[in-house]
Amino acid sequence: MPGPAGDDDGGVRADQGNEEGDRRAEAGQRNPEGGGKFLRGRARPATHTLVAFIDEHRDRFGGVEPICRVLTEHDCKIAPSAYYAHLKRRQAPSARTVRDAELKTLIQEAYDANYRVYGARKIWRHLNRQGQSMARCTVERLMRELGITGAVRGKKVITTIPDPTATPGRPDLVDRNSVAGAPNRCWVADFTHVATFSGVVYVAFVVDTFSRRIVGWSASTTKQTRLVLDALDMGL
16 A cells, blocks of 8 residues: 555655665775766777777686676677787787888888888889789878878978067967857957968958957068058958
8 A cells, every 4th residue: 555645655665765876886886986087978989999898807706707797887899809909919910010010111122222212102013023012002192100291392381480588378369169149349460371382471361259260361472570461451
């Protein structure tokens, strides 16, 4: 027989609520202290992060299967088979990893033999002439991993020269919020460079953050203060 309206707990008995609290406490006790950060995240961590976590705490949980079960309960799904497969791949590198290591040696040798000036296109053609068939994008990717680049014709353009006497950490006047509620409330300015046949041209522009329209601009062959002030004067 249902009790009085004031004693109704919404269909949940007192002892049932205590049992729920005990289960939640047990689940909280099983959470390792080191896993608090990524267990509270919204997205599932990467597999290698979960594998490293399991390696660190597997003894505390009594094996791989129990910790995988607890992680799955906290929306960090990983099966024991996925853990062991990741370990196998880490211990025995894949065919692509082995091939990449061989190609990196060939790329580095070709790069050094040509005075360290060859870029990805020339190294790709050089290796293909030697019978090493590979895609150009593969050469570009491996050169990025090796940290090598070809020589670039022309001088390097420097758009900003830091002032050693300036105060570090300029104040953020818009508080990282570059959206205005009406026209002419907030303007932002910047300048860049454009390579042309006759040389480098510097272009400055001022943008209204409400309409996203350029309200002022200027161009010059030098990057002096007048370049930015001319763009600002046009907007005013």
